[in-house]
Amino acid sequence: MPELPEAEVVARQIRANLLGAQLNDCWVGRADIVREGLPTLSWYLGACLEGVARYGKSVALGFHKEGELRYIVAELGMTGLLLFRATQTKYPQHVHVRMSFTGGRESELRYWNPRRFGRMSLLDQAGLDCYRARRFGVDPLTVPRAEFINLMKTRRGRLKPLLMHQQVIAGIGNIYANEVLFRTKLHPNRDVSRLRKVTIIRLYDTMQTVLRDAISCGGSSVKDFFAPDGTEGHYKQHHLVYGKEGQLCPNSCGRVIRRFQSERSSFVCPTCQRNFKV
Numbered sequence: 262m263p264e265l266p267e268a269e270v271v272a273r274q275i276r277a278n279l280l281g282a283q284l285n286d287c288w289v290g291r292a293d294i295v296r297e298g299l300p301t302l303s304w305y306l307g308a309c310l311e312g313v314a315r316y317g318k319s320v321a322l323g324f325h326k327e328g329e330l331r332y333i334v335a336e337l338g339m340t341g342l343l344l345f346r347a348t349q350t351k352y353p354q355h356v357h358v359r360m361s362f363t364g365g366r367e368s369e370l371r372y373w374n375p376r377r378f379g380r381m382s383l384l385d386q387a388g389l390d391c392y393r394a395r396r397f398g399v400d401p402l403t404v405p406r407a408e409f410i411n412l413m414k415t416r417r418g419r420l421k422p423l424l425m426h427q428q429v430i431a432g433i434g435n436i437y438a439n440e441v442l443f444r445t446k447l448h449p450n451r452d453v454s455r456l457r458k459v460t461i462i463r464l465y466d467t468m469q470t471v472l473r474d475a476i477s478c479g480g481s482s483v484k485d486f487f488a489p490d491g492t493e494g495h496y497k498q499h500h501l502v503y504g505k506e507g508q509l510c511p512n513s514c515g516r517v518i519r520r521f522q523s524e525r526s527s528f529v530c531p532t533c534q535r536n537f538k539v
């Protein structure tokens with residue numbers, strides 16, 4: 262958390278409020294929050310925000326100045342937020358970067374990251390291409406179905422860690438992996454190499470539906486996610502298994518949702534998500 266839907270909501274809000282605005286100042290509170298490119302910081306002053314993209318759980322701000330494009334990439338997964346000026350946070354000492362803009366509907370974008378799992382990078386075009394190739398697998402929202410099927414067919418091992426493997430499929434974390442697997446009636450430990458094509462297609466369709474529904478709900482506010490304007494996502498109300506251990510299975514099969522530890526917490530219905538050994 263944030264995962265893909267939350268990062269997408271963040272990217273859309275920034276696009277709607279700051280596209281075309283000029284960056285006037287960029288305060289960096291601690292040098293180690295910048296993964297790479299800190300010496301190029303002064304280039305960005307006076308540059309215009311020309312595009313906002315999401316890669317996996319990260320948001321890339323594209324700046325234009327004097328015929329050149331450079332990027333600031335903010336990693337949001339696990340604890341990062343990008344916030345507009347008026348949005349208050351519980352621990353303001355964890356605001357590590359503050360970007361001031363003129364000419365937009367908002368005047369400030371802050372990068373808040375209390376646990377610093379993620380960081381920021383300042384990259385030119387070649388740097389961004391390299392960064393993307395190294396970190397992000399296919400995007401689950403835009404990958405064509407045939408490509409997803411081929412990808413799954415070349416993999417082996419347990420299903421849930423694969424869905425969460427950012428260098429293979431970028432953007433799905435623990436919440437959405439659990440929700441997608443329950444809805445597809447697949448156990449997290451199912452062997453990927455044993456999945457039939459028809460099952461992979463069902464997995465693909467469910468993954469797209471869950472992610473799109475979550476985006477339209479503004480994401481899931483679990484722990485401390487909120488959007489740049491301070492609004493909370495309400496997809497949490499649509500969660501069927503995540504955080505629901507001990508509750509009755511929503512499929513009315515009569516069993517209760519169980520939780521077990523593997524890579525993070527897995528929430529399963531023992532009846533609806535059997536780990537078939539076929």
Ligand SMILES: [Zn+2]
Nearest residue numbers: 510514530533
């Ligand atoms: Zn069930």
